[in-house]
Amino acid sequence: YANFTFVPMKPGNISIVAQGGGMGEMLKLHLHNVGLGHRMYCSYGNECDLSMPEILDYYGQDEGTHVIMMQTESFKDPAAFLEVASKITPKIPILAIKAGRTREGSVAVSSHTGTLVDQARMASAMYQKAGVVEFHDTDEMIKAAIAFSTQEPPRGRHIGIITNTGGPGIQAVDVAVGDGLELATWSEAGKAKLEESLYAEASLGNPVDVVATANADHYHAAVETLLAEEDTDMVLVFFVTAPFTDTEAIARRIKEATDASDKPVVVVVETYSEFYGLIDKLRESNLPVYEFAEDGARALAAMARYAELRDREVEAPPEIEVNRAGAEEILAGYEGRDTYLPQADAFAILTAYGIPVPKVRLVSGDDDLDAVAADVGFPCVLKVDSAEVIHKSDEGGVVLGIKDGGALAEAYNDLTERFAGKGVTFIVQEQKPAGREVIIGATEAEGLGHLVMFGLGGVFVEVMRDVAFALAPLSRPEARTLMRGIKGFPILEGVRGEPGADLEAIEDLLLRVSRMVADNPSITELDLNPILVTPDGAYAVDVRLKVR
The missing domain is CATH 3.40.50.261 (Succinyl-CoA synthetase domains)
Known part of the structure; x- marks a missing residue:
């Protein structure tokens, strides 16, 4: 097709695929300026005929291509990209940069996980899965390509x-x-x-x-x-x-x-x-x-x-013993409603997937408090339960540290008055010992299934935004990489003589959550925040689960 290339042609071993023609020309130009040429170049635009994965697949079969540089703005077929890139990267490095890293114009979602996910992080999760080296700076990618084109990768760091x-x-x-x-x-x-x-x-x-x-x-x-x-x-x-x-x-x-x-x-x-x-x-x-x-x-x-x-170590996602049928039965009752599940049902789904949770009981009225308390025990927590109250703590809908029946009745009366007329229900929950707080979440990613998120939990997830993402379902090595991908990971290992968190328990939770969302595509958002992690276990003490 007619193009506006102005860079002199010089043979090389770097092949370029770019969504934007101007970006492709820039990559060629800067390679030329340091004495390097290129092997093949294609600008694919809107993919009205050839797709980006098809072009990549062609490059990957070319013996003269030693390095692939790619620039993209969007992924028309993410699954095809993952399949093709994963086959190429064991033998040819792919260096990638994604334009359009901000999420303005995308539909906002109300959970922490949905708020924190953006197109850039989705791309990062794909690159990680496929073994692609990601860059956020074009100049840095070009300079890396210079080294890749003439040098063998190192055996260590x-x-x-x-x-x-x-x-x-x-x-x-x-x-x-x-x-x-x-x-x-x-x-x-x-x-x-x-x-x-x-x-x-x-x-x-x-x-x-x-x-x-x-x-x-x-x-x-x-x-x-x-x-x-x-x-x-x-x-x-x-x-x-x-x-x-x-x-x-x-x-x-x-x-x-x-x-x-x-x-x-x-x-x-x-x-x-x-x-x-x-x-x-x-x-x-x-x-x-x-x-x-x-x-x-x-x-x-x-x-x-x-x-x-x-x-890296490559494994298939592990087989996990779960009660998939039990979870599907609960989810079927909400099919097509595009709503958050009540806490009792959401916790029941977690239990079906072997995710440790505190004892939880639904309160049917003030005359039910004694029976609920006898079942749950003290200390306990009283929470408002409503699809309209998303951030319960922010709205005063959580009472912690309830030590006896009198305190429970008082808390129940206070919350009943505060949320009068809002059609809410309440749950009483066993209060677990304090521990490190982490968050595990998941959100839909079009064409990819689900993204799993991990980070420091509680209010810190909003303030520090120290989170990492990966595609579900996770293998054990992928779960470990995700866990270690946050800057705050040393806190979980233990600092200044304090005992560390139970990392095996976190790993198990990541595997179970990723399996749960992979098994149940109707789940659009999941937010376990906080998860309390002690040196010998972990419990999801709050859940927000939305279905389409």
């Missing part, structure tokens, strides 16, 4: 850094560690070789500072030594083109040192126009070259992310 000036080395450390890499350590033999080969003034830690006057042999020895170290998975080399050194010899010797290793190496050159020919020579020898140490570190971190996604 340990980076070695070489520099001839201190500051950029420190910057590289900060970015590398911030992006999940770890600093490699040297063996005694490695330290001895560095000490023998470098100037006395050199720093032999990590980064290795060969000092500004280092010559080509010094760089060769440093690169060769680090690549030979068992703990080193990748190397970043930084050098300032000092006028008193033979920079071309340094570049040549760096390349020679990398030839005997399949570990990825990136080079960062701080220079000016007089030495741009040197950069071209490095690139022509298939070494990725960057202007800033941070760019090189991020590119290596992206390669490590891909390697982990490619090599």
